Amino acid sequence: MSQEPVLRMQNLTKRIGNKTIVDGVSLELYPGEVFGFLGPNGAGKTTTIRMLVGLMSISEGEVSILGTSLKKDFEEAVRHVGGIVENPELYKFLSGYQNLLHYARMCDNVGPERIDEVVKLVGLEQRIHDKVKTYSLGMRQRLGLAQALLHSPKILILDEPTNGLDPSGIREIRDHLRRLAKEEGLAVMVSSHLLSEMELMCDRIGIIQQGKLIDVKRVEEFVGTSDVNDRLTTIWTVEPLEQALEVIRSFTELQPESTSRGVEITLTREQVPKLNTRLVEAEVRVYAIHSLSKTLEDKYLEVTGGSHIA
Numbered sequence: 001m002s003q004e005p006v007l008r009m010q011n012l013t014k015r016i017g018n019k020t021i022v023d024g025v026s027l028e029l030y031p032g033e034v035f036g037f038l039g040p041n042g043a044g045k046t047t048t049i050r051m052l053v054g055l056m057s058i059s060e061g062e063v064s065i066l067g068t069s070l071k072k073d074f075e076e077a078v079r080h081v082g083g084i085v086e087n088p089e090l091y092k093f094l095s096g097y098q099n100l101l102h103y104a105r106m107c108d109n110v111g112p113e114r115i116d117e118v119v120k121l122v123g124l125e126q127r128i129h130d131k132v133k134t135y136s137l138g139m140r141q142r143l144g145l146a147q148a149l150l151h152s153p154k155i156l157i158l159d160e161p162t163n164g165l166d167p168s169g170i171r172e173i174r175d176h177l178r179r180l181a182k183e184e185g186l187a188v189m190v191s192s193h194l195l196s197e198m199e200l201m202c203d204r205i206g207i208i209q210q211g212k213l214i215d216v217k218r219v220e221e222f223v224g225t226s227d228v229n230d231r232l233t234t235i236w237t238v239e240p241l242e243q244a245l246e247v248i249r250s251f252t253e254l255q256p257e258s259t260s261r262g263v264e265i266t267l268t269r270e271q272v273p274k275l276n277t278r279l280v281e282a283e284v285r286v287y288a289i290h291s292l293s294k295t296l297e298d299k300y301l302e303v304t305g306g307s308h309i310a
């Protein structure tokens with residue numbers, strides 16, 4: 001990437017007693033990207049994030065935010081960071097707006113216009129004057145997000161932002177985070193162990209295990225197959241079925257499996273159009289061919305050697 005990173009970690013390390021909890025993590029985050037920090041329980045995600053937002057001291061290494069070292073000029077560096085690390089502290093008997101007003105007083109130069117702006121950014125216009133106790137968990141998370149955005153940070157760091165949300169709440173947060181990155185140019189870092197979530201939300205993913213960052217890739221590199229010799233699981237919607245199975249058996253030694261979704265067969269990429277031609281020549285009607293790419297979960301288990309996901 002050609003842009004300057006918003007956040008740079010170099011050899012970030014945390015030791016507590018004789019235990020190394022975060023072990024030499026180096027990583028850069030760029031404007032406009034959603035970065036997923038993925039790892040099993042106890043891998044060191046929260047500890048890393050706590051160091052990044054200044055809730056915990058750094059044992060070794062450097063963190064700089066927009067070029068300012070967190071160690072050397074903490075105030076200036078964290079000015080650009082918005083974070084939700086624990087559950088957002090909200091006053092439930094006040095309205096969403098009153099909560100934001102309260103936090104705005106603690107920031108420099110945050111006036112009513114900025115409050116209106118962040119309310120819009122998280123889509124809470126309709127309910128902002130209702131009491132927080134009437135909000136769904138998803139709306140509370142969005143209010144927490146609005147609070148974290150008040151001082152116009154350049155980077156948002158969120159620890160497990162979708163934890164405890166139902167599918168529609170997860171979707172709301174995901175859509176808002178993606179919009180903040182794409183439209184407002186924020187760098188967004190989220191930690192999670194919800195793999196399917198990360199796949200939909202993030203541009204890049206870093207896997208952390210036992211305190212070490214063991215892999216960083218773009219999501220499509222994690223899930224995609226590109227080599228013609230890569231094997232794909234393909235699902236064929238074909239009629240008539242018996243005739244199709246006969247053609248497939250004569251084409252490959254691997255046994256096709258007839259499932260409710262269609263005929264499932266593992267092929268190399270190159271074989272897919274060839275089999276299609278054979279089927280069409282045999283006057284089998286081919287309605288659809290789907291390929292099931294490896295899920296992020298498969299890849300994750302491959303990379304971590306089968307470490308369990310929470």
Ligand SMILES: Nc1ncnc2c1ncn2[C@@H]1O[C@H](COP(=O)(O)OP(=O)(O)OP(=O)(O)O)[C@@H](O)[C@H]1O
Pocket residue numbers: 016021039040041042043044045046047048193310
């Ligand atoms: N203050 C502390 N003192 C001693 N050990 C700690 C402390 N804080 C965290 N740890 C240990 O460090 C390891 C990493 O914890 P951390 O909370 O960063 O993991 P995590 O990746 O966020 O896990 P989870 O998904 O469970 O939240 C764990 O083994 C934890 O027990």
